[in-house]
Amino acid sequence: MRRAVFVSLIAGLGAAACATPPAPGQIAGMGWSLAQVDGEGSKLAYGRPQSDDVLVMLTCQPRSNGVRIAVLGQVASAHIDLGDGAQRRRVPAAASPAGISNAVMIESTVAPNDPVLARFSLSGELAIDVGDGTRLPLPAVDRGTVRRFIQTCRD
Template identity: 40%
Template sequence: MRRRAALSFIAACALSACAHQQTPAAMPGMAWTLHEIEGEGAKLAFGQPQSDNVLLMLSCAPGSGEVRVSAHSAASAPRLELASGGRRATYPAQAGPGLGEALLIEASTRAADPVLQRFADNGELSVAIAGQRTVVPGDKAKARDFLTRCRAA
C-alpha cells in the first residue's frame, strides 16, 4: 500500500512539473478582442473577454509600423516564435514579471512582417516559447484591421 501511495505521489509531482513548463493553452471562451485606447495604442488580444487572462497580445502605436508581441510562459526564453500558414519567424525576446507564476515574454516585429501578413490572410497563428507551441484560433477580420492601424503611413 505504501509503495502504491509513493508511486502515485511521484507520478503526480512529475505531471505537475511538466504542466508548469508549457506555454498556456487556449481555453474555451477565449476570443480575439481589438481596441484602441488613446495613449496606449491599438491592441489585438487573445484571451478571456473582460479579464486579465490574456494568452497573446499584439500592440502598436497607430501608424508606427512596429508591433509588440506579448505572451505568458512558465519558461524564460531569449526568443519568441510566430508561425502562420507555412511562414515562421523567430524574434529576440525579453522576459519580465507576468501574472501569477508566469513570465511575460515580449518581442518586436514590423506590421509588414510576412508571418503577420499571413495571419491576416488566413486567420492562423501560433506562438512558441522555449519549444512549447500554442495554436491560437484566428480572426482574419480583426487581424487585418489591427495591421491596417499599425502600418506606417
C-alpha cells in the same frame, strides 16, 4: 509598466468592438478581441474577455511601424517562434516576471509588414511557440480584424 499595459488592455477589452466565437481546440471562454484605446493605440489580444486572463497581446501605436507581441508563459525565453503553418520565424525576445504566480512575460517587436504578420492577415491563423517548445492553443481570428489591426500600425 508591462503589467499596467496588460491591465489597460483588459479595460479596453471590456468595450472591444469584436470578439470571435469559440473554435475547436480553443481554451474555454477565451477568444480574440480588438480594441482601440485613446492614447494607447490598437490592441489585438487572445484571452478571456473582461478579465486579466490574457495569453497573447499584440499592440501598436498608429504609424509606429512596430507591433509589440507579448506572450504570457511559464518559461523565460530569449525568443518567440511565430508561424502560420506555411512559414516560421524566430524573433528575439525579452522575458521578465509577469507578477502573476510563476508566469513570465515574453515580449518582442516586429514590423507590421513582417511576412508572418502579412500571412496572419490573410489566413487569420497564427502559431506562437515559446522557449520550451510549448505551442499556444490559438484559434483562427477573423482576417478583417487582423487587417484592421495591422493597418492601424501602418497609418
